[in-house]
Structures are given as C-alpha cells and as structure tokens.
Amino acid sequence: MKIIDVNAGFGFWPIQRFSFSTLSALDGEYERLGVEEVWLSAVESILYPEPETYDQRLLSAASEYPRFRVVKTINPLLANWEARLRDAHSSGILRAVKLFPNYHGAPLALPAVKNLCAVAAQLRLPVLIQMRVNDERNQPSCLQMSAVQAGEIVALAQEAPETLFIALAPYHSDLKILATGSANLLADISFMDYSNAVGAASRLFPQERLVFGSHAPWLLPQAAVMKLGHLEVPLALAAKVASGNLQAGLNSLP
Amino acid sequence: MMIDIHTHPPKRNLFGESFDPEGAAQALLAEMNPYGISKAGLLGNNCYPFQTEASVREVNDFTLEVVRRHPERFFGFCFINPGNDPAFIREELDRCLSLPEFYAVKLEVCVNCRSSRLDLVMERAIAHRAVVLQHSWYVNTWEMSPAEMKHQANRSEPHDVADLARRFPEGRIIMAHMEGCGVRGILDIAELPNVWVDTSGSQPFSGTLEYAIEILGSERILFGSDLLGRGLAGQLGRIMGTPISSEDRQNILLHNAAKLFSLHLDH
Numbered sequence: 001m002k003i004i005d006v007n008a009g010f011g012f013w014p015i016q017r018f019s020f021s022t023l024s025a026l027d028g029e030y031e032r033l034g035v036e037e038v039w040l041s042a043v044e045s046i047l048y049p050e051p052e053t054y055d056q057r058l059l060s061a062a063s064e065y066p067r068f069r070v071v072k073t074i075n076p077l078l079a080n081w082e083a084r085l086r087d088a089h090s091s092g093i094l095r096a097v098k099l100f101p102n103y104h105g106a107p108l109a110l111p112a113v114k115n116l117c118a119v120a121a122q123l124r125l126p127v128l129i130q131m132r133v134n135d136e137r138n139q140p141s142c143l144q145m146s147a148v149q150a151g152e153i154v155a156l157a158q159e160a161p162e163t164l165f166i167a168l169a170p171y172h173s174d175l176k177i178l179a180t181g182s183a184n185l186l187a188d189i190s191f192m193d194y195s196n197a198v199g200a201a202s203r204l205f206p207q208e209r210l211v212f213g214s215h216a217p218w219l220l221p222q223a224a225v226m227k228l229g230h231l232e233v234p235l236a237l238a239a240k241v242a243s244g245n246l247q248a249g250l251n252s253l254p
Numbered sequence: 255m256m257i258d259i260h261t262h263p264p265k266r267n268l269f270g271e272s273f274d275p276e277g278a279a280q281a282l283l284a285e286m287n288p289y290g291i292s293k294a295g296l297l298g299n300n301c302y303p304f305q306t307e308a309s310v311r312e313v314n315d316f317t318l319e320v321v322r323r324h325p326e327r328f329f330g331f332c333f334i335n336p337g338n339d340p341a342f343i344r345e346e347l348d349r350c351l352s353l354p355e356f357y358a359v360k361l362e363v364c365v366n367c368r369s370s371r372l373d374l375v376m377e378r379a380i381a382h383r384a385v386v387l388q389h390s391w392y393v394n395t396w397e398m399s400p401a402e403m404k405h406q407a408n409r410s411e412p413h414d415v416a417d418l419a420r421r422f423p424e425g426r427i428i429m430a431h432m433e434g435c436g437v438r439g440i441l442d443i444a445e446l447p448n449v450w451v452d453t454s455g456s457q458p459f460s461g462t463l464e465y466a467i468e469i470l471g472s473e474r475i476l477f478g479s480d481l482l483g484r485g486l487a488g489q490l491g492r493i494m495g496t497p498i499s500s501e502d503r504q505n506i507l508l509h510n511a512a513k514l515f516s517l518h519l520d521h
Contacts, residue, residue, distance in 0.1 A: 016459065017460075017461035017462075017464070017465055018436075018460050018462070019460035019461050019464060019495075019496055019497055020256075020459050020460065020497075025497075029495075029497075092359075116474055120346055121346055123363035134434075134459070135456045135457060135459075136394065136397055137391070137393050137394055137434070137456070138392070138394065138434060138436060138456060139394050139396075140394070140434070141396065143323065144394065146397065170295070185264055191457060193457055193458075193484050193485050193487075193489075194482075194483070194484065194485050195285045195482050195484075195485040195486065195488060196485065197485050197488065199306050215327065216460070217455075217460055218459060218460065219457050219458050219460060219491060220458045220459075220460045220496060222491045222494055222495025223457075223458040223488045223491025223492060223495055224489070224491070225486060225490075225491075226486075226487035226490065226491045226494070227487040227488070229487070230288075230485075230487055231288040241442040242376075
C-alpha cells in the first residue's frame with residue numbers, strides 16, 4: 001500500500017521539542033514506517049510574513065531526499081507571491097502550496113487568495129490549507145492562534161472549482177462542515193483521534209475525499225500510520241486514504 | 255503485554271443506545287485486543303464535574319460491574335467528587351476501596367486539589383493503600399464558551415497536583431494527561447517521587463515523552479490512552495513512535511503500572 005503524507009513540515013518551532021529535528025532523522029522515520037512520499041513545508045515560514053528565506057533553505061536541503069516533495073508556503077498579502085511561486089515551481093520538486101491564513105493574517109476571502117487559487121490550478125498544484133498546528137487548549141496564553149473556520153474553506157472551494165484543496169488538521173467537528181463542500185475539497189486524517197479514527201471520519205465525510213496526513217513533526221507519524229492499520233478499517237478504504245484518493249484528486253486537475 | 259491505566263467505559267454506542275456493563279466491557283475489549291492491551295484501568299463513565307452523591311455511586315457501581323465481569327482485564331478507580339458531603343465521601347471511598355475490584359481513586363475537575371476538601375480523600379486513599387489519579391491540564395481557556403468555563407472553573411493544574419503531593423508525601427498520585435500538562439507540568443512534579451504521570455491527553459505530539467523521560471525517568475511514566483474518547487492508534491502511536499529505548503518503552507507500557515498497582519497479569 002503506497003502511503004503519501006500530504007501534511008508534514010520540517011524546521012524549528014519555538015514551543016515544542018520535535019522528536020525528529022533533522023531531515024535525515026525524519027527521512028529515516030518515514031523509511032521505517034514505509035511512507036513512500038512526504039509533502040514537506042518549512043515550519044518557520046509560518047511565523048514570518050515572508051516565507052521565502054526558510055522555503056529556499058528547505059528547497060535546497062530536501063532535494064537530497066527523494067522521499068520529500070517540497071510544499072511552498074504562500075503569504076498572499078505579499079505583492080510578489082506569484083513570482084516567488086513560479087520561481088519555486090521551476091525547481092521541479094514543488095508538489096503543492098500551503099496557506100496559514102490565521103498566522104499570516106490573510107483571510108481566505110481576500111481577492112489575492114482567489115488569484116492564488118487560479119495560479120495554483122494553472123500550475124496543477126493543490127492548495128493545502130492548514131487549519132491548526134496545535135491543540136488550541138494547550139497554547140501558551142501569549143501565543144494564541146485560532147483555527148481556520150471550516151466554513152471559510154468550504155466557501156473558497158466552491159468559488160474555485162478548478163483548484164484542488166486539502167484541509168489539513170481538521171477535528172471531527174470540522175469534518176461535518178467540510179463534508180458540505182464540493183468534490184474538489186479533500187481533508188486529512190492527522191487530527192482524527194478516536195477509536196477507529198478513519199472509520200469514524202468516513203462516517204462524517206465522504207470517504208473518497210479523505211487523505212493521509214500525519215502533521216509531522218508536531219505529531220508522531222507512526223500514530224497516523226497506525227490509524228490506517230486499525231482492524232475495522234477495510235484494506236480497500238485504507239489504500240484509498242493512504243494515497244488512492246489523493247491520486248484521484250490530482251488526476252482530476254484540469 | 256501492555257497496561258493502559260486510563261480508560262473510560264463508554265456510556266453509549268455509536269447509535270446513542272445506552273451500554274450495559276457487559277456492552278461497555280466488550281466495546282473496550284474490541285479496542286484493546288488487537289493492540290495487545292492486557293489490562294485497563296477504568297476511571298468511570300462520567301467525567302463531568304458537579305456529580306451528586308447518587309450519580310457518583312452510579313458511576314462506581316457501573317465500574318464495579320464491568321470489572322466483576324472481566325477481573326482479569328480491568329481494574330477500577332473509585333470516582334469521587336470532593337465537593338460532596340464528607341460523610342458520603344468517606345462512606346463511598348471505604349465502600350469501593352474495600353472491594354478487590356478497586357485499586358485507585360479518580361478525581362476530575364470538581365474541586366481544585368489545593369482545597370482542604372482533598373484531605374479526607376487522601377487520608378482514606380492512603381489508609382487503603384490506593385493510588386489517586388488527578389485530572390490535570392495547563393488548559394488555555396481563551397476560546398472556551400461560558401459553559402466550558404464553568405466546567406473548568408475548579409480544575410487542577412500541574413502545580414496544584416504538586417501542592418497536593420507535597421501535602422501528602424505518603425500518598426501516591428498520578429498526574430493525568432502528560433500532553434495537557436506539557437513541559438512545564440513535567441517540571442512541576444520533577445522533585446516529587448510520589449507523583450507519576452500518565453501519557454494521555456490531546457494528540458500524539460512529539461517531543462514531550464522524551465522530555466518526561468529525561469526529567470522524571472521512565473519509571474514514573476504510565477501508559478494511558480483515555481479510551482474510548484481517544485483512539486489507541488494515536489495514543490499508543492505516541493509511545494511506539496517516539497524514539498526511546500526498548501527498556502523505557504517497556505517501563506511505560508507495562509512494568510510501572512504492574513508495580514504501582516500490584517497487578518497480577520495472568521492474561
């Protein structure tokens with residue numbers, strides 16, 4: 001079963017000690033777990049308005065690891081985001097673009113976000129929307145950040161039907177809302193943490209739109225892999241979530 | 255072989271139908287068996303604060319029935335609301351802790367554990383040689399609704415658990431929810447050898463377990479999942495997916511709980 005992790009990062013986060021803090025260690029862990037392809041974005045790009053510095057460093061370092069595909073963080077408030085995106089795309093290992101709307105103060109309703117969706121569709125790159133990076137209950141009081149509202153993602157996906165979206169790190173409660181979205185909206189399983197997480201998620205959300213995400217290095221990737229192996233998850237469903245649904249989504253891009 | 259010290263027998267199934275004790279046991283066993291969990295501590299099927307005497311007794315009677323049906327797989331925690339009448343608390347603790355099915359006491363968010371209302375609970379637990387588990391979390395309440403805030407009003411944070419442990423050095427206390435307690439919570443109890451921490455809480459975030467081992471030693475860490483509110487893939491994945499030694503992993507998954515609760519493992 002081929003597993004593609006669409007929700008992973010690499011770098012330094014000031015309020016967490018990651019278990020895997022080098023690319024080599026992260027690559028080794030994915031090798032151990034049998035995850036074939038990992039979509040990696042730069043962790044530090046979340047915390048600065050200009051993602052370019054850390055994105056470039058990641059682009060350079062990750063190119064040594066065939067398993068890693070780089071995801072470019074976009075801050076649509078910057079005037080030259082499109083030029084930077086096209087530059088990165090020319091590298092050939094760019095797999096997707098990622099938005100952190102609340103960290104960058106760039107709501108999904110901004111006209112620039114719609115422009116970005118159009119460019120991403122033209123480049124055949126999915127748009128990943130990170131709903132949260134941690135448990136809001138555990139955030140230090142001076143570093144509070146709300147989650148992205150599922151309804152905003154649903155609205156954007158409906159307005160940009162040519163673009164493939166993946167909502168990253170939704171809770172079960174978010175899935176109910178995301179389920180009302182259009183077929184071009186997928187969601188990952190990284191924050192699904194109930195018994196038989198995949199089965200429970202597939203009761204709330206169309207199972208052909210669920211994809212594998214670990215949210216490493218914040219979360220441990222083995223936990224996500226173990227969700228696929230739950231006894232009550234039929235092998236066919238596990239295979240779809242592992243990579244089949246994603247491949248179908250990518251194939252649907254115009 | 256593994257021991258999960260932090261589980262809850264479910265009240266209802268997926269269709270909203272109430273579980274009887276056997277149904278709850280089977281729901282837990284269906285999760286435990288594929289992962290090789292030999293034994294689980296049952297913390298009660300009601301985690302909400304402000305429980306009445308009647309509802310406290312109901313929770314404990316349910317736990318008792320589940321354990322009696324499968325004593326080789328479960329052991330019970332006596333749920334107590336320290337805000338209830340002291341006479342009732344004494345009676346309920348003595349009733350439960352005199353039974354072979356109960357090994358420990360479970361305290362939720364009913365009363366902050368710095369309160370003198372905890373004194374009676376600790377005295378009876380110590381007299382019965384029972385472990386006390388205190389729900390604990392450095393919870394950020396900024397996005398909570400008024401109802402949730404009311405729920406959390408009397409919660410205990412790790413520094414409160416540390417205070418309780420200092421007041422009762424002969425007591426054995428589990429600070430629940432390592433991930434909710436975080437790095438600061440681990441430091442709060444570092445110098446208190448009568449406090450253990452269970453690994454439950456939130457998602458399987460990386461880094462916290464290694465830090466707990468570094469500061470506390472793996473001997474003071476117990477595997478807890480918070481099943482069925484959480485899943486074993488995530489919660490066991492937290493232990494299996496953290497780069498630690500096999501000795502530390504075995505301590506956390508088995509040896510520490512067996513020793514702390516004097517559990518006989520014949521499954």
